[in-house]
Amino acid sequence: MKTKHYFIQTFGCQMNIHDSEKIAGMLKKIGYEETQDKAEASIIVFNTCCIRESAELKIMAKIGDIKALKKANKDLIVVVCGCMTQQKGMPENLKKKFPFINIIIGTHNLEELENYVLKYEQTHKSFNEIWETEKEVKEQTPTFRTSKFNAWVNIMYGCNNFCTYCIVPYVRGRERSRKVEDIKKEVEELVKTNKYKTITLLGQNVNSYGKDFNDGKTNFVYLLKELCSIPGDFRIKFMTSHPKDFSLELIDFISSNNKMSKSIHLPVQSGSNNILKIMNRRYTVEHYKNLIDEIKNKIPNASITTDIIVGFPGETDEDFLQTCELLKYCNYNGVFGFVYSKRKGTPAEKFENQIPINIKRERITKLFEIQHKIVKELTDRLVGQTIEVLLEEKIKDCYIAKTDGGKTIKIKSENNLILGNYYNIKIKKALTNDLIGEII
Secondary structure (H helix, E strand, C coil): CCCEEEEEEECCCHHHHHHHHHHHHHHHHCCEEECCCHHHCCEEEEEECCCCHHHHHHHHHHHHHCHHHHHHCCCCEEEEEEHHHHCCCHHHHHHHHCCCCCEEECCCCHHHHHHHHHHHHHHCCCEEECCCCCCCCCCCCCCCCCCCCEEEEECEECCCCCCCCCCHHHHHCCCEECCHHHHHHHHHHHHHCCCCCEEEEECCCHHHCCHHHCCCCCCHHHHHHHHHCCCCCCEEEEECCCHHHCCHHHHHHHHHCCCECCEEECCCECCCHHHHHHHCCCCCHHHHHHHHHHHHHHCCCCEEEEEEEECCCCCCHHHHHHHHHHHHHHCCCEEEEEECCCCCCCHHHHCCCCCCHHHHHHHHHHHHHHHHHHHHHHHHHCCCCEEEEEEEEEECCEEEEECCCCCEEEEECCCCCCCCCEEEEEEEEECCCCEEEEEC
16 A cells, blocks of 8 residues: 655744644554655645734745645645634635645644544545634644654643734634643653653743633642652743743742753833833833843843834834843843734734834844844853753764753764763853853
8 A cells, every 4th residue: 555645834833833743643643654755745734824924925835836736646635724724714715826725724623633634535525624713622632743852742722812913812712721630641751751851831821821720729830840840851941921920939930940941931022111002911111121130130040032023003213222222131142023014803903103114124123233242242151151951963073952042052072972961061162153062
């Protein structure tokens, strides 16, 4: 019997990356094997994102690219799923533009994909099936993990924040937390293999974990304590956090527990209280600064990163300057900066005072210029320091590791080092993009 192959193209965030691991697991369960060659594929899955317009345009182009493959192979199954398809009217638009798509599903029924593929194999009839509302969290979905020594673990789904620029609550639904015992069991099994050294907890806002249980006990720190009690040599990371829910209790726990990564991603989005209010972020710059101060006081070696949107509707030159000042105050180890992009269905789409694209580009360039200087200074400070790192790969005679904050370190050693183990590395030199280190 001829082997069936799958090809998955993933767009978007870490949540989508992990969703694609689940897609791969389901397809393997029903007899498909992975291929990196689209021409060899029996099924091609596009796992989509809609956080920005540029992502949608890229996805549309990639779907269009396989028209010739579908024409040459009538049996090829084409699936489009994920956040983009959950938007109202999008499945119909996709089908009209690309009639060769066979299966279109959304975020709420992604874990039914194996059943949908089996249904298509039997009937050869194309269909769309989008669930309008979220269901209970489904456990035991087969997963084919592809992230080396890191394992993604969902702790919750959905978002209740409704930031005015964001499409996520509309395509991912309301917040639903997984049970502590289910998460703990998954992490125990991952750690037991001794393969996974980093467990990255995922949620649109992990700090809201457990609020939907209403039991007065279960919150994010409670979950972390349970996970850190698991025996083994591993680290726990999490993303992403919302400043309005980032507690002092969480900072204290990260500081005191050696299994907790000291890398903290805390999206601020803007340094202007005026813009934060219009964004519906529900915290002030002053509150955010206090959090940064607490983190740096309690966790001196913390690596802090953030997200910033420039050119949000109504953002004045003064608003932008306040964001630049916040950048300098926080001294971030990394910034993910984005030009504001309208998202259909969000309140900000209809806001007046939209910023011209040339001004947005000027501002994002200025933002990155400031951040580049900050990163260079912070990187230079690492020279001479000794840090513990996880060896991730070897290229020729050079071992590759990363700092807790994600900075790449290159290490040359005549010793036969073990990938997946932790080593103490002394930083000898800081280059533009990398660090040079040696084993001590």
